[in-house]
């Protein structure tokens with residue numbers, strides 16, 4: 001195995017270790033009605049494992065066009081992530097702007113956001129949507145660690 005391959009393998013293993021720590025920390029809190037705490041636990045775990053410059057890219061997700069929310073539920077999310085999460089669906093009903101919520105959460109943590117994939121999984125073609133159709137399939141999540149420069 002070449003030195004480059006060993007370094008790539010070590011980086012990959014390190015990324016898996018950090019990601020696993022984040023997932024385990026977040027999993028203890030998910031589904032308890034406090035997703036913000038789960039996100040915080042994931043970020044804290046990554047930082048405790050040595051991650052310094054975190055960045056993220058939003059993957060495909062359901063978007064406001066298809067994600068209608070009750071006023072009460074929307075108020076709750078807006079209370080966590082700000083008024084920017086309020087949107088209108090294509091039927092002109094109250095809707096959650098999920099990408100805006102994710103962006104607000106990333107900004108609150110000081111995590112740099114890379115350009116995301118701007119597609120709605122509910123009305124876009126070729127994506128799974130549990131929320132819209134109860135699809136069993138899921139999009140994949142990729143996490144990687146880039147070598148430090150300088």
Ligand SMILES: [Zn+2]
Nearest residue numbers: 065066120123
């Ligand atoms: Zn849509």
